[in-house]
Amino acid sequence: MNMLIRSIVGLIILIVLLIVPHFLEFHHQDLLIFLTINVLVVASYRLVTLTGEWSLIHAVMMGVGGYTATLLFLNYELGMWFTLPTAGLLSAAVAALLCFPLLRMTQFYFLIGSFAAGEAIRLVWIQFLDPFGGTGGLSGVSPPMIGDIDFMDPIPYYYLALTVVSICLFLLYRIEKSRVGLTLHSVHWKAPLAESVGVDTWRYRALAFITGSFFVGIAGALKVHYIGTITPNQYGIGFMVFILIWVIVGGYNKFYGPIIGVIVLTMFDESIRGFDEIRPAIYGAVLILSILFLPLGLESIPGKLKAWFIGSEVVEPPLTDE
Numbered sequence: 048m049n050m051l052i053r054s055i056v057g058l059i060i061l062i063v064l065l066i067v068p069h070f071l072e073f074h075h076q077d078l079l080i081f082l083t084i085n086v087l088v089v090a091s092y093r094l095v096t097l098t099g100e101w102s103l104i105h106a107v108m109m110g111v112g113g114y115t116a117t118l119l120f121l122n123y124e125l126g127m128w129f130t131l132p133t134a135g136l137l138s139a140a141v142a143a144l145l146c147f148p149l150l151r152m153t154q155f156y157f158l159i160g161s162f163a164a165g166e167a168i169r170l171v172w173i174q175f176l177d178p179f180g181g182t183g184g185l186s187g188v189s190p191p192m193i194g195d196i197d198f199m200d201p202i203p204y205y206y207l208a209l210t211v212v213s214i215c216l217f218l219l220y221r222i223e224k225s226r227v228g229l230t231l232h233s234v235h236w237k238a239p240l241a242e243s244v245g246v247d248t249w250r251y252r253a254l255a256f257i258t259g260s261f262f263v264g265i266a267g268a269l270k271v272h273y274i275g276t277i278t279p280n281q282y283g284i285g286f287m288v289f290i291l292i293w294v295i296v297g298g299y300n301k302f303y304g305p306i307i308g309v310i311v312l313t314m315f316d317e318s319i320r321g322f323d324e325i326r327p328a329i330y331g332a333v334l335i336l337s338i339l340f341l342p343l344g345l346e347s348i349p350g351k352l353k354a355w356f357i358g359s360e361v362v363e364p365p366l367t368d369e
Contacts, residue, residue: 064209068202075317076201080208080273082313084266087212089293089305090219091262096299097228098252099235100157103287104145105263107165110172110282111138112264113271117185118178120272127191131211131268138264139257141168146253162284172279184278188271208269215262220302222258231255292330296337298344307345 068076092105112134119125119133145164152160172179179185190198191207198204222228233241234248242248271277297308312333319329341347 065206068205073201076205078313078317080201080205081270082310083205083208083212084269084273085293085309085313086306087215087266087269088263088290089297089309090216090302091259091266092290092294093299093302093305094219094222094231094262095255095259096294097223097231097235098248098255099238100153100252100256101291102149102161102256103158103284104161104165104168105259105290106282106284106287107168108138108142108260109263109267109270110277110279111141111168111260112267113277113282114172114179114185114267115264116268116271117188117277120188121185122178127268127272130272131265134268135261135264138267139261142257142260143253146256150249150252150256165287166284169279169282179279182279184276184281186276188275188277190272204273208273211265211269215265219262223302227251227254292334296333296341296344298341298346300343301346304344304346311345 068079071079088105088109095102095105115134115137116127116130119130120127125133145161149157149160149164172184173182175181190204192198196203198207223231230241230246230251231254233246234251238248267282293309293312294305295308296312297306298304315333316326319326322329337344
């Protein structure tokens, strides 16, 4: 019965995703594309957090993918079908190099170290006009060509982005449900116990960091092929803060938590578009209220409602590894 209900819900979601762009204005079609890409951003970031480490470099890793796709397209005229996987691989390679200094640190020190590493990479983009374009960035990137399909139109590009993101989400979900994913959870909650049975916690932390960077690199390439331009400021600490808020407000104990967070907060952001001057204060209030009243995020609401209806108490997982 549960499988039937899940199948029906999944079919409804699929139908909605396929028809919704046809009922939106041009501006909202653009927003839908960015939302689709950001779903991959938060899902890949959650993979990094499975080991208990929170970084401030994920946005920069997205930029690594975006710059890779841009340079390959502008200098070698390589199409999106080549730049997408290459962007992911180069982001993963950069993450692999950073593992050696960063993963010597944990918790707060890893957070600060990752921020410093990300700012160092952004400084390279800013300082070198050739090949990165400095503060002005680069432009002239085009979407792919498939027959007579015009991917400059938001609707075809949305379907393309939805396909790529769906494949990536499936792979991320399978990774989490695999033996590797279970080991990542054990590294988070009981690292000493995992080490006592032979688990190399450094290797698994590195694997999560590299894999998450691979998928966010693909997201960066998807974004740059749509907007056609890239600048260092697109991947600064401001965007990283949004990623953190999306994940925390949505919740990160379930795979779908960050996805709910980015969808709800994107719609919320659209509703407060006329209050740009106080947007930081509004988001700060949202984050504080979420931590106070929904410490497990929006993903915990169904369980709370179920407990309220049946009159039982929800047993929530611990928030720390103690």
